[in-house]
Amino acid sequence: MTELPLAFTLEAFTDFGFWSGVLVIAGIYAVVTLGLQLNVGYTGLVNFGQAGFMAVGAYTMAILVLETGLSLWLAMPLAVAATMAFGVIIGLPALRLRADYFAIVTLATAEVVRLAAQNARDLTGGNKGLYCNFEGGEQVCFDDSWRSVSDSILGFIENFWSDPESLLPLLLVVWATVAIGTVALGYIQRTPWGRVLRAVREDEDAARALGKNTLLYKIQSLAISAVLGALAGFFLALFLATITPDDYEPIVTFFAFGVLVLGGLASYRGVAIGAVILWTLLEGTRYVELPISEEKAAALRFAIVGVVLIGLMAFRPQGIFGKREEMVLGD
Amino acid sequence: MATEATDTVASPAPSTGGVLLDVSDVVKRFGGIHAVDGASFEISEGSISALIGPNGAGKTTLFHVITGFQRGDRGSVRFAGEEVLRMPAYAIARRGMVRTFQITKALAAMPVIDNMMLAAPDQPGERFRNLLFRPRAVRSREGQVRERAAELLEVFGLSDLSDAYAGTLSGGQRKLLELARALMAEPRLLLLDEPMAGINPTLGRRLLDHMQRLRRERGMTFLFIEHDMEVVMNHSDRVIVMAEGRVIADGEPHRVREDPAVIDAYLGGSA
Amino acid sequence: MEASTARVESSPGESLREAARERPAAVAFGVIALMVLALIAAKGVHDVAQASLNGLTLGVIYALGAVGLTLVYGILKLVNFAHGDFLTFGAYMAYMVNVTWGMPLFAGIFVAMAATAVLGLFLERAMWRPMRSRGAGFLQLLLMAIGLAFIIRSTIQWFWGTEIRTLDVNVVDSATFLGLRIGETELMVVLVGLVVLVVTGLVVRFSLLGKQMRALSDDLALAETAGIDTRRVILYTWIFSGALAGLAGVLSGALTNLRPELGFELLLPIFAAVILGGIGNPFGALVGGLVLGVVIEWSTLVIEPRWKVTVGFVALIIALVIRPQGIFGKARAP
Numbered sequence: 013m014t015e016l017p018l019a020f021t022l023e024a025f026t027d028f029g030f031w032s033g034v035l036v037i038a039g040i041y042a043v044v045t046l047g048l049q050l051n052v053g054y055t056g057l058v059n060f061g062q063a064g065f066m067a068v069g070a071y072t073m074a075i076l077v078l079e080t081g082l083s084l085w086l087a088m089p090l091a092v093a094a095t096m097a098f099g100v101i102i103g104l105p106a107l108r109l110r111a112d113y114f115a116i117v118t119l120a121t122a123e124v125v126r127l128a129a130q131n132a133r134d135l136t137g138g139n140k141g142l143y144c145n146f147e148g149g150e151q152v153c154f155d156d157s158w159r160s161v162s163d164s165i166l167g168f169i170e171n172f173w174s175d176p177e178s179l180l181p182l183l184l185v186v187w188a189t190v191a192i193g194t195v196a197l198g199y200i201q202r203t204p205w206g207r208v209l210r211a212v213r214e215d216e217d218a219a220r221a222l223g224k225n226t227l228l229y230k231i232q233s234l235a236i237s238a239v240l241g242a243l244a245g246f247f248l249a250l251f252l253a254t255i256t257p258d259d260y261e262p263i264v265t266f267f268a269f270g271v272l273v274l275g276g277l278a279s280y281r282g283v284a285i286g287a288v289i290l291w292t293l294l295e296g297t298r299y300v301e302l303p304i305s306e307e308k309a310a311a312l313r314f315a316i317v318g319v320v321l322i323g324l325m326a327f328r329p330q331g332i333f334g335k336r337e338e339m340v341l342g343d
Numbered sequence: 344m345a346t347e348a349t350d351t352v353a354s355p356a357p358s359t360g361g362v363l364l365d366v367s368d369v370v371k372r373f374g375g376i377h378a379v380d381g382a383s384f385e386i387s388e389g390s391i392s393a394l395i396g397p398n399g400a401g402k403t404t405l406f407h408v409i410t411g412f413q414r415g416d417r418g419s420v421r422f423a424g425e426e427v428l429r430m431p432a433y434a435i436a437r438r439g440m441v442r443t444f445q446i447t448k449a450l451a452a453m454p455v456i457d458n459m460m461l462a463a464p465d466q467p468g469e470r471f472r473n474l475l476f477r478p479r480a481v482r483s484r485e486g487q488v489r490e491r492a493a494e495l496l497e498v499f500g501l502s503d504l505s506d507a508y509a510g511t512l513s514g515g516q517r518k519l520l521e522l523a524r525a526l527m528a529e530p531r532l533l534l535l536d537e538p539m540a541g542i543n544p545t546l547g548r549r550l551l552d553h554m555q556r557l558r559r560e561r562g563m564t565f566l567f568i569e570h571d572m573e574v575v576m577n578h579s580d581r582v583i584v585m586a587e588g589r590v591i592a593d594g595e596p597h598r599v600r601e602d603p604a605v606i607d608a609y610l611g612g613s614a
Numbered sequence: 615m616e617a618s619t620a621r622v623e624s625s626p627g628e629s630l631r632e633a634a635r636e637r638p639a640a641v642a643f644g645v646i647a648l649m650v651l652a653l654i655a656a657k658g659v660h661d662v663a664q665a666s667l668n669g670l671t672l673g674v675i676y677a678l679g680a681v682g683l684t685l686v687y688g689i690l691k692l693v694n695f696a697h698g699d700f701l702t703f704g705a706y707m708a709y710m711v712n713v714t715w716g717m718p719l720f721a722g723i724f725v726a727m728a729a730t731a732v733l734g735l736f737l738e739r740a741m742w743r744p745m746r747s748r749g750a751g752f753l754q755l756l757l758m759a760i761g762l763a764f765i766i767r768s769t770i771q772w773f774w775g776t777e778i779r780t781l782d783v784n785v786v787d788s789a790t791f792l793g794l795r796i797g798e799t800e801l802m803v804v805l806v807g808l809v810v811l812v813v814t815g816l817v818v819r820f821s822l823l824g825k826q827m828r829a830l831s832d833d834l835a836l837a838e839t840a841g842i843d844t845r846r847v848i849l850y851t852w853i854f855s856g857a858l859a860g861l862a863g864v865l866s867g868a869l870t871n872l873r874p875e876l877g878f879e880l881l882l883p884i885f886a887a888v889i890l891g892g893i894g895n896p897f898g899a900l901v902g903g904l905v906l907g908v909v910i911e912w913s914t915l916v917i918e919p920r921w922k923v924t925v926g927f928v929a930l931i932i933a934l935v936i937r938p939q940g941i942f943g944k945a946r947a948p
Binding site: 052058105106109110111112113115116117119120121123124127128131266269273305307308310311312314315317318319320321322324325326329 | 693741744745750752753754755756757758760761762763764765767768769771772775776882885886889918920921923924927928930931934935938
């Protein structure tokens with residue numbers, strides 16, 4: 013008998029540190045995709061700019077902390093407000109466009125944000141990004157406040173569990189956000205406001221003929237998704253402990269769409285599950301010891317997302333939890 | 344109730360009020376083509392009027408301009424005394440001028456009851472801030488709206504389909520739904536674009552009965568585009584004829600039918 | 615009938631805007647002419663001419679990519695996000711022929727164009743046609759195109775890795791004429807690109823196939839009832855799209871270098887050219903691509919060069935907001 017070409021280590025299942033990382037990333041994607049779900053699944057807005065919202069949120073937060081000395085806890089809500097304003101400013105002209113133009117303009121806007129971050133070196137650190145300032149011998153990092161909070165939480169957990177995983181506090185915060193977001197958005201959908209949104213998704217003219225100011229609703233939808241994008245941007249920044257333009261490339265948005273369609277359009281709980289599945293798939297394959305180079309493994313992971321996207325769209329466009337009747341993808 | 348088989352030949356009912364809709368010299372151009380080329384007429388409150396004309400006369404375009412779905416280039420449209428020519432469509436609908444579409448726009452991916460509740464006016468729950476700060480007002484109005492929706496569905500015989508996705512309804516049922524939904528919006532003037540198209544005569548009868556009853560009982564005003572001459576002649580107080588973007592005749596159905604200009608327009612092949 | 619007192623008539627400002635809307639090409643030409651004059655006044659004719667020449671090399675690549683993309687977009691209503699990776703595919707095919715097998719670059723170009731055309735045809739039969747017949751909607755197809763982009767790029771990365779490679783081209787020699795410098799490779803790019811563009815333009819304008827393509831782009835259903843063999847025309851469209859993309863990729867690789875992100879980085883500017891020229895309008899895409907390349911290079915005269923890509927995107931956003939149907943598109947509200 014020939015040997016199996018690959019070896020699967022059992023270590024995979026017990027490396028908690030590794031899996032915490034995977035779950036944090038999955039959670040971050042869940043947060044940003046909740047916003048995407050609101051836009052695409054419930055308002056019919058094909059928004060390809062989520063990575064841009066993440067970048068605006070993260071960079072604004074870090075710049076406020078590092079340049080103006082503001083506390084992290086003040087910088088965050090301000091950055092959220094800034095991202096929301098950004099979303100509204102983009103939305104006002106862009107939301108009048110039809111779906112494919114809107115997709116392209118949002119993608120272009122996100123890229124402009126990323127390129128601006130890359131090139132405005134004095135403000136954003138360029139390709140090196142933002143982390144810490146060294147001023148007068150003192151080091152100030154944007155996540156200092158978070159670290160102390162995180163350490164306190166870890167200290168507390170140590171009462172029950174010796175040597176807890178250092179990512180645990182972030183993991184808890186991220187997934188608490190996912191949970192709250194999912195519940196809140198689910199609730200909002202069942203309200204009259206949510207009803208108008210679904211009407212806008214399906215047939216804007218019908219909604220207008222019934223007296224609904226559809227532009228206003230689209231802007232509100234975009235604003236909420238900007239907030240979620242900003243939060244995801246914060247979490248990513250705290251997770252990576254740096255903010256660089258490379259972290260906000262269009263591929264982030266594309267992966268979010270992967271999560272979206274995997275979980276299912278018009279399903280908020282699908283988002284969390286889709287995120288976990290996709291990232292487990294992507295990262296879990298690191299534990300499969302294939303006789304190939306690291307580079308090829310990376311390429312393979314990329315290809316997996318592509319196959320998932322195509323496979324879903326071809327054979328199960330409603331994803332895991334989506335409902336066929338609610339699918340307005342065919343227009 | 345739902346199945347009153349009233350034999351209706353509409354005698355010109357006296358208008359209950361003054362001029363509700365005043366369309367004056369409206370022009371709408373598409374590039375070089377004047378789809379609407381100076382159309383003028385008045386609609387009195389409580390009347391049922393038909394807008395007819397050969398294909399390409401500009402009727403639907405005029406509807407679009409009147410209701411804000413297209414921007415008129417010139418002219419004036421006054422609804423209840425207010426100029427609405429350049430007003431956005433949703434604002435016009437809120438003022439009580441509601442329209443339906445040639446191809447029914449039943450929101451297929453939503454249940455019938457949601458379609459209905461969507462149309463109710465004055466819903467605090469539709470404003471995001473009220474969701475947070477006035478939950479009780481939201482809930483109570485929602486209850487009212489649901490009741491009214493159920494009533495209307497009953498009247499139109501669609502109660503059994505209340506929870507079904509509108510996309511599963513037949514063509515005729517969708518037409519009824521669209522009418523019922525338009526009524527939920529409590530309009531003063533209802534503009535119907537070819538309400539009889541594609542539905543069987545019995546159903547058509549029912550629709551016309553509803554129209555007459557609504558006019559009688561609530562003084563609702565109707566303006567509909569129609570190609571079915573039997574409907575036009577027997578169920579409208581007044582007929583407005585359009586050809587090549589202009590109004591060429593305007594008056595009682597039988598008088599209009601004899602008007603040489605009208606006969607010419609239909610036979611002369613204007614397009 | 616009473617005459618209403620409140621009338622809505624066109625104000626002079628509105629009439630001007632209306633005129634601008636109806637002659638967009640004239641407006642665009644005027645704007646560009648103004649830009650040229652302003653730049654010459656600021657920087658002198660030589661700098662502007664040199665930048666224009668550099669812009670032409672860039673623009674030729676954009677134009678090749680844009681014409682292929684717009685044909686598919688216009689006829690099939692497919693937002694082909696994988697188009698960028700067609701460029702990358704072409705570039706690496708040329709690499710295989712030119713570097714790995716050591717054959718001259720022109721053989722590489724030929725193989726790149728042929729291989730990418732075949733790829734386009736294969737995907738049409740395997741993926742796009744079945745999805746169309748199932749009534750797949752715009753978002754579904756868009757996401758499939760994205761998935762496809764991932765797969766093509768990862769396949770290239772699998773075989774060739776992420777290291778930067780170069781084609782066997784002359785990067786040293788250059789020619790001068792009229793005081794302007796142009797590299798030998800750049801000259802080749804411009805000449806080959808322009809020739810192919812002109813040929814494509816002639817085919818689209820004067821051949822029966824071209825007329826049929828335009829008919830399909832206007833109204834697919836109508837073209838079918840008119841008796842055009844739409845399947846055949848669609849296949850030819852993919853051949854054009856693929857071949858032009860492959861060529862654009864090789865030329866881009868010749869100008870710079872080969873890396874898996876090559877095509878994707880060009881995708882958004884190519885979309886910009888498509889939209890500027892009016893979706894489905896191959897001449898618009900051609901002009902749009904050239905103009906975009908030149909304008910982007912002009913921008914380096916006034917701002918730091920590293921911002922030039924951003925300029926392209928900003929131009930796209932502005933164009934979409936002001937006139938989404940592009941300069942040569944029909945004045946329809948999208």
